Amino acid sequence: MEKEIILETIDLSAAYGDNWVVKSVNLAVPYNKVIAIMGPSGCGKSTFIRCLNRMHELLPGTKIKGQVLLEGENIFDLPPTTVRRRIGMVFQRPNPFPTMSIYDNVLAGYILRGEKLSRAERDEIVETSLKKAFLWDEVKDSLHKRGTFLSGGQQQRLCIARALAMRPDILLLDEPTSALDPKAQAMIEELITQLKETVSIVLVTHNRAQAARVSDYTAFMYLGEIVEIGPTPQMFTAPKDPRTEEYLTGKFG
Amino acid sequence: MDGDKAFRIGLNLTAFLFILFVGITFLSLIIASGPSIKAFGWKFVISTEWDPTAGKFGALPFLTGTLLTSFLALLMSTPLAFSLALFLGIYSRKGLRFAYILDYAVDLLAGIPSVIYGLWALFFLVPVVRWMEIKMNITPFGVGIFTASLVLAIMIIPYISSISKEMVAMVPQDLLEAGMALGATDWEVVKNIIVPYCLSGFYAGILLGLGRALGETMAVTMVIGNFNGMPKDLFSPGNTMASVIANEFAEAVGDLHLSSLIQIGLWLFLVNVIVNLVGQVIVRKVSIRR
Numbered sequence: 001m002e003k004e005i006i007l008e009t010i011d012l013s014a015a016y017g018d019n020w021v022v023k024s025v026n027l028a029v030p031y032n033k034v035i036a037i038m039g040p041s042g043c044g045k046s047t048f049i050r051c052l053n054r055m056h057e058l059l060p061g062t063k064i065k066g067q068v069l070l071e072g073e074n075i076f077d078l079p080p081t082t083v084r085r086r087i088g089m090v091f092q093r094p095n096p097f098p099t100m101s102i103y104d105n106v107l108a109g110y111i112l113r114g115e116k117l118s119r120a121e122r123d124e125i126v127e128t129s130l131k132k133a134f135l136w137d138e139v140k141d142s143l144h145k146r147g148t149f150l151s152g153g154q155q156q157r158l159c160i161a162r163a164l165a166m167r168p169d170i171l172l173l174d175e176p177t178s179a180l181d182p183k184a185q186a187m188i189e190e191l192i193t194q195l196k197e198t199v200s201i202v203l204v205t206h207n208r209a210q211a212a213r214v215s216d217y218t219a220f221m222y223l224g225e226i227v228e229i230g231p232t233p234q235m236f237t238a239p240k241d242p243r244t245e246e247y248l249t250g251k252f253g
Numbered sequence: 254m255d256g257d258k259a260f261r262i263g264l265n266l267t268a269f270l271f272i273l274f275v276g277i278t279f280l281s282l283i284i285a286s287g288p289s290i291k292a293f294g295w296k297f298v299i300s301t302e303w304d305p306t307a308g309k310f311g312a313l314p315f316l317t318g319t320l321l322t323s324f325l326a327l328l329m330s331t332p333l334a335f336s337l338a339l340f341l342g343i344y345s346r347k348g349l350r351f352a353y354i355l356d357y358a359v360d361l362l363a364g365i366p367s368v369i370y371g372l373w374a375l376f377f378l379v380p381v382v383r384w385m386e387i388k389m390n391i392t393p394f395g396v397g398i399f400t401a402s403l404v405l406a407i408m409i410i411p412y413i414s415s416i417s418k419e420m421v422a423m424v425p426q427d428l429l430e431a432g433m434a435l436g437a438t439d440w441e442v443v444k445n446i447i448v449p450y451c452l453s454g455f456y457a458g459i460l461l462g463l464g465r466a467l468g469e470t471m472a473v474t475m476v477i478g479n480f481n482g483m484p485k486d487l488f489s490p491g492n493t494m495a496s497v498i499a500n501e502f503a504e505a506v507g508d509l510h511l512s513s514l515i516q517i518g519l520w521l522f523l524v525n526v527i528v529n530l531v532g533q534v535i536v537r538k539v540s541i542r543r
Binding site: 053055058060081082083084085088089091093095096097098099108109111112113114159162163166 | 347348425427428429430431432433434435436437438441442445446449450
C-alpha cells in the first residue's frame with residue numbers, strides 16, 4: 001500500500017483567522033490516478049487543494065494544522081518553490097501570462113526562475129507539453145503570438161501545458177472547467193483521463209457528473225470534512241453516508 | 254430640450270473650450286514673442302549669450318538648464334519611485350496598514366506648495382550640497398544645477414509613483430498565483446510578471462514626472478543660482494527656462510527683453526509638447542504589445 005501513495009494528508013486542518021474551513025482531512029492520492037473532490041460551494045474543497053502545494057500561504061491570516069506528505073516528506077519542511085514545482089496547479093479561470101507568447105507561456109516556469117535552456121531543449125519541452133495538453137495542432141503555427149488571443153478552452157489547455165512543462169509529479173486542478181463552455185469542458189475532461197498516465201491528478205469540482213466521468217476515486221467534502229471517499233463507481237452507485245446520497249441526488253448543493 | 258441632449262452639448266462645449274484655451278495660449282505666446290523672433294530668428298535658441306543691458310538674448314543656457322535638471326531629476330527619482338510603487342501596489346493589496354499610511358504620505362508630498370520645497374531646499378539641501386562640494390574640492394556654491402535637480406527629484410516622486418502604483422495594484426491576482434504556482438519566488442514574480450505587465454503605466458508615470466519637472470518654477474528658481482551663462486558642470490549655477498522667466502520678467506528692461514522672455518515661454522511650451530508626443534508614442538507601443 002505504502003508504495004502506491006504519492007501524496008497523503010494527515011489530519012490536515014486549515015483556517016482563515018479563527019474560521020476553520022478544512023477540518024482534519026485524511027486523504028491519500030495514489031500514483032497515476034485521478035482523485036476528484038466534490039462538494040457544494042464553500043465546503044472547503046478549494047482551500048484544501050491549495051494547501052497541497054502551499055498556495056494557501058499567499059493569503060495573509062491563513063493557519064494550518066497537520067501534515068501533507070509528498071512521497072513521505074512533509075511539504076511544510078520543504079521550500080515552497082520546490083513543493084510547487086513538484087505539485088503543479090491549474091486554476092478555475094484560465095490565466096496565461098498576457099505579456100508572453102504561447103511559446104514563452106509554456107516555458108514560463110523556467111523563464112520566471114531564470115533557468116537557461118538550450119534552443120533544442122526549449123523546443124522539445126514546448127512541443128511535448130503542448131501535445132500532452134492536446135493543443136499542439138491548434139497552435140503550432142502561431143507559437144509566437146500572444147496566448148491571450150486563444151479561446152477560453154485553448155487558454156486553459158495552455159495553462160495545463162504550462163504546468164506540465166515543469167514535469168510535476170502531481171497536478172492539482174481547481175475547478176478547471178467551470179469557466180468554460182461544454183465543448184471545451186469535454187475536451188479537458190478527455191485530456192484529464194489521458195494525463196494520468198504521466199501524473200497523479202487531484203481534481204476539485206462542484207460538478208458531480210464530471211467527477212463521475214473522469215475520476216478513479218471520489219471524495220465528498222462537506223462543511224470542511226471528508227464525508228466519504230471511495231472508488232468512483234461505488235460512490236455514485238452505493239454511497240454509504242446518507243449525506244453523500246442526498247448530495248448526489250441533488251437534495252442540496 | 255431633454256437631459257441627454259443638454260448633457261451632450263455641455264460636454265462638447267467643454268471639449269471645444271479646452272482646445273480653444275490651448276490654441277489661444279499658443280497663439281498669444283507666438284504674437285507676444287514676435288519682436289524677439291524677428292530680431293534673432295533661430296539664433297535665439299543656439300546663442301549662449303544672454304545680456305539684457307547689451308540687448309543680447311540667447312536662450313541656449315536656459316534650454317540646457319531645463320533639460321539637464323529635468324533628466325537628472327528623472328534619473329534620480331525613477332528608481333525610488335518605482336520601488337515605492339511596487340511596495341505600495343503589492344502591500345496595499347495584501348492589506349498592510351503601513352502601506353496605506355505611506356500611500357497617504359506620498360500623496361501629501363504631491364500637495365506641498367513648491368515654494369515650501371524651495372525654502373526647505375534652501376535651508377537644508379543647499380548646505381548639504383555645499384558640504385559635498387567642499388569635500389570634493391570644487392567651488393562651494395551650494396546652489397546650482399545639481400541642487401535644483403535634487404529638489405526636483407523629490408518633487409516628482411509622487412507623480413511617477415502614483416500612476417505606477419495604480420498599475421501594480423491592477424495586476425490580476427490570477428497572474429500572481431499562476432507565477433507562484435510554477436514555483437517562482439516573490440522577487441521572480443515581481444520581476445517577470447508584475448513589471449512587464451506595468452510597463453506602460455511606468456512610462457506614463459515617467460512622462461508625468463518629466464512634464465512636472467520641465468515646468469517647475471518656484472523651487473528651482475530658489476536654488477539654481479540664477480546664473481545666465483552656460484553651466485560648466487553639474488555643480489555650477491545656472492538657470493532653467495522657467496526660472497529665468499520668473500526672475501526677470503518683473504524687471505524686464507525694454508520690450509525686446511520682455512518679448513524674449515515670452516519666447517522662452519513659447520519654447521518651454523514646445524519642449525513640453527514634444528516630450529508628451531514622444532512619450533505617448535512609447536506608451537502606445539508598449540501597451541499594444543499586451
